[in-house]
Amino acid sequence: xxxxxxxxGPKSTVDVLLGGLKRLEYRGYDSAGVSVINHQGxxxxxxxxxxxxxxxxDIEKAPLGESNIGIGHTRWATHGAPTDGNAHPHLGGEHQKxxxxxxxxxxxxxxxxxxxxxxxxxxxxxxxxEAAAHLVAAQYAKxxxxxxxxxxxxxxxxxxxxxxxxxxxxPGLVLAARRNAPLVIGLGDGENFLGSDVAAFVEHTKRAxxxxxxxxxxxxxxxxxxxxxxxxxxxxxxxxxxxxxxAASKGGWSxxxxxxxxxxxxxxGDTLMARVSSDGYVNLEELASISKLIPNIDRIIxxxxxxxxxxxxxxxxxxxxxxxIPVSVELSHEFRYRQxxxxxxxxxxxxxxxxxxxxxxxxxxxxxxxxxxxxxxCNTQGATxxxxxxxVLYTHAGPEVAVASTKAFTAQITxxxxxxxxxxxxxxxxxKEDLQVIGKELLKLPGDIADVLTTTDSTRALAxxxxxxxxxxxxxxxxxxxxxxxxxxxxxxxxxxxxEGFAAGELKHGPIAxxxxxxxxxxxxxxxxxxxxxxxxxxSNIQEVKARGAQVIAIAEQGDAEVSKYAAxxxxxxxxxxxxxxxxxxxxxxxxxxxxxxxxGLDVDQPRNLAKSVTVx
Ligand code: M6R
Numbered sequence: 001x002x003x004x005x006x007x008x009g010p011k012s013t014v015d016v017l018l019g020g021l022k023r024l025e026y027r028g029y030d031s032a033g034v035s036v037i038n039h040q041g042x043x044x045x046x047x048x049x050x051x052x053x054x055x056x057x058d059i060e061k062a063p064l065g066e067s068n069i070g071i072g073h074t075r076w077a078t079h080g081a082p083t084d085g086n087a088h089p090h091l092g093g094e095h096q097k098x099x100x101x102x103x104x105x106x107x108x109x110x111x112x113x114x115x116x117x118x119x120x121x122x123x124x125x126x127x128x129x130e131a132a133a134h135l136v137a138a139q140y141a142k143x144x145x146x147x148x149x150x151x152x153x154x155x156x157x158x159x160x161x162x163x164x165x166x167x168x169x170x171p172g173l174v175l176a177a178r179r180n181a182p183l184v185i186g187l188g189d190g191e192n193f194l195g196s197d198v199a200a201f202v203e204h205t206k207r208a209x210x211x212x213x214x215x216x217x218x219x220x221x222x223x224x225x226x227x228x229x230x231x232x233x234x235x236x237x238x239x240x241x242x243x244x245x246x247a248a249s250k251g252g253w254s255x256x257x258x259x260x261x262x263x264x265x266x267x268x269g270d271t272l273m274a275r276v277s278s279d280g281y282v283n284l285e286e287l288a289s290i291s292k293l294i295p296n297i298d299r300i301i302x303x304x305x306x307x308x309x310x311x312x313x314x315x316x317x318x319x320x321x322x323x324x325i326p327v328s329v330e331l332s333h334e335f336r337y338r339q340x341x342x343x344x345x346x347x348x349x350x351x352x353x354x355x356x357x358x359x360x361x362x363x364x365x366x367x368x369x370x371x372x373x374x375x376x377x378c379n380t381q382g383a384t385x386x387x388x389x390x391x392v393l394y395t396h397a398g399p400e401v402a403v404a405s406t407k408a409f410t411a412q413i414t415x416x417x418x419x420x421x422x423x424x425x426x427x428x429x430x431x432k433e434d435l436q437v438i439g440k441e442l443l444k445l446p447g448d449i450a451d452v453l454t455t456t457d458s459t460r461a462l463a464x465x466x467x468x469x470x471x472x473x474x475x476x477x478x479x480x481x482x483x484x485x486x487x488x489x490x491x492x493x494x495x496x497x498x499x500e501g502f503a504a505g506e507l508k509h510g511p512i513a514x515x516x517x518x519x520x521x522x523x524x525x526x527x528x529x530x531x532x533x534x535x536x537x538x539x540s541n542i543q544e545v546k547a548r549g550a551q552v553i554a555i556a557e558q559g560d561a562e563v564s565k566y567a568a569x570x571x572x573x574x575x576x577x578x579x580x581x582x583x584x585x586x587x588x589x590x591x592x593x594x595x596x597x598x599x600x601g602l603d604v605d606q607p608r609n610l611a612k613s614v615t616v617x
Pocket of ligand 1: 091242305306307308351352353354355357360404405406489493612613614
C-alpha cells in the first residue's frame with residue numbers, strides 16, 4: 001500500500017508531486033507528505049494526517065519554496081496511527097538533512113531501531129520507516145557517500161519496500177530502492193520521475209521503465225542509472241504507457257467510481273479489441289510464449305484476491321465448459337500455505353488489476369518455483385506480476401482509481417472469456433463454429449453494457465430506499481453465484497453494510513434461517529432460456545424467501561415475465577449468452593452499492609480502512 005512519487009527537473013516540484021499523489025491516492029489516504037530541496041539548498045518537509053486535500057490546503061496557506069527536486073508520499077498506515085507525526089517523509093541525521101519515504105513493511109525494524117537508539121538516534125514517529133531514514137543518515141555520516149550508504153542500508157532491510165531518499169548535500173539526486181514493492185521510472189526530457197505506478201507521472205511522460213526486484217535507481221534530471229543491491233549496473237527495456245492521462249481524472253463525474261462504471265463499454269471493448277475477429281474467431285498472440293504448454297495443460301489454477309477472485313470464479317465456469325480443462329480458483333493468500341500439487345502441465349492464471357497485490361505475487365512465485373507456468377491477467381503495464389509471469393494477457397480497462405473495482409472486474413471477466421475461447425480453439429475441444437458464436441456474442445457486450453447504463457433510474461431509487469438496511473443478502477446460481485459474492489463485497493466495502501452472497505442452491509442448507517420480515521434479498525436470475533432449467537430453480541428460491549417475508553430485488557433478463565410475479569422489484573438487462581451474463585448483471589449491483597453509499601453520505605472513491613493495492617501480506 002502507500003503511493004510514492006519522486007521528481008527531479010525544471011518544473012515546479014510541489015505541483016508535480018501533488019499531482020502525482022492525487023493519482024496515487026487510491027493506494028492509501030491516511031496521510032500525505034512531501035519533501036523538496038528549495039533553491040536555497042534547504043530541505044523543506046510538509047506532512048498532514050488525513051486525505052491529500054489537507055496537505056494541499058496546508059501548502060496553499062504557507063507555500064513551500066521553489067524547487068526542482070522532491071519526493072511525496074500518500075500513506076496507508078501499518079506501523080503507527082495515521083497522525084501528522086507518523087506521516088511520511090521521515091527525516092534522518094543530526095541536522096535532519098535527509099528525507100525518506102517508504103512503501104511496504106520493514107520486518108526487522110525493531111532490531112534496527114534498538115541499534116539506532118543505542119547510538120543516540122531520536123525517533124519522531126512510531127513507524128518502521130523512520131529507522132531506514134536514521135540508518136542511511138548514520139551511514140552517510142560515516143562514509144560521506146550517499147549512494148554507497150543507501151546501498152549498504154537497503155541490503156540490511158528485510159521485508160517489502162520501495163524507498164526514496166533525498167539529501168540537502170546532493171540537491172540534484174533522488175535515490176530509490178525496491179524489494180517486493182512496486183517502482184516505475186518515468187523518463188522525461190531533462191527531467192525524470194519515480195512512481196508506485198505509471199499513473200504518478202503519465203500526465204508528464206509516457207516513456208517508462210519498470211524497476212526490477214532488489215534494484216536501486218540513481219535519478220538525476222539528465223540521467224537515470226539502475227543497479228542491483230551490489231552496485232552492478234542493470235538495464236531494462238523502456239515501454240510506452242498506453243494510458244491516457246485524462247483517463248485518470250474524474251472528467252466531470254461525481255466520483256471516479258461513477259466514471260469507471262460508465263467507462264465499461266469502452267474498457268470491455270478495448271479488452272476485446274484485436275483479439276476477436278468480426279466473425280467471432282479468438283486468437284491471443286500474447287500467449288505465444290506458452291503455446292507449447294497449451295495442448296498439454298491438465299489443470300488450471302486461478303489465483304487472485306477480492307473482486308479479481310470473483311472474476312476468476314466466473315471464468316472457471318467458462319474455461320471448463322469451453323476448453324474442458326479442470327479449473328480451480330484459489331485465494332492467493334491461502335494457495336501457497338496448503339502445499340498445492342503443481343506439475344509442469346499446470347497453468348497458474350494470476351488475476352490482478354494492479355499486478356502488485358503481494359498475496360498474488362507470492363502465490364505466483366510459489367507456483368513458478370514448483371515448476372508450473374504462470375499466465376498473468378493484469379491491468380497495469382510494467383507491474384511486477386506482469387513482469388514475473390511467463391505470459392501476460394493485459395486487460396485494457398485504463399487506470400482504475402476508485403478503490404472499489406468495477407471496470408477492472410468486467411475487463412478481467414472479458415479477458416478470461418477470451419482465454420477460455422483461445423484454449424478451446426487451440427485444443428479443438430469444441431466445434432470452431434460454436435466457439436465463434438460465443439466470440440460474436442462477446443462483441444455485443446460493449447453495446448449491451450451501454451444499454452444497461454442508460455436504464456439505471458430504478459436501481460438508483462432502490463439504493464436510496466434501502467439506505468438504512470442493516471443487512472442485504474445476495475443469491476445467485478452458476479455464473480450468477482460469483483456475481484452475488486461480488487454484489488455483496490461492493491456493498492460491504494462502500495456502504496459498510498453487512499452483506500452476504502450465497503449460492504441459491506445452498507439457501508435451504510442454512511442461510512434461509514436469516515430471512516425475516518423485510519429482509520432485502522437481491523437475486524441474480526438466470527435466463528428463462530437456460531437449458532438446465534436453472535431459471536425455474538431460482539424462481540423457486542425467490543418464492544421461498546418471499547414466503548418468509550423477504551423483499552426481493554431480481555436482476556433478470558429482459559422479457560422474463562415469470563420473475564416479475566414474485567419479485568418486489570425487477571431490474572432488467574439485455575439477453576445474452578448465459579456464460580456472458582455476469583458482465584451485464586453486475587452493473588446494477590455496482591450502481592446499487594455506489595448510490596446507497598452516496599445516500600449515506602460516504603466517500604465512494606475512498607472507503608474507510610481500505611487501499612486499492614494491497615502490497616503487503
Ligand atoms: O489489484 P488486484 O486486482 O490484485 O486487487 C485485488 C483486490 O484487493 C481487489 O479486487 C479488492 O477486493 C477491491 N477493493 C474490490 O473492490
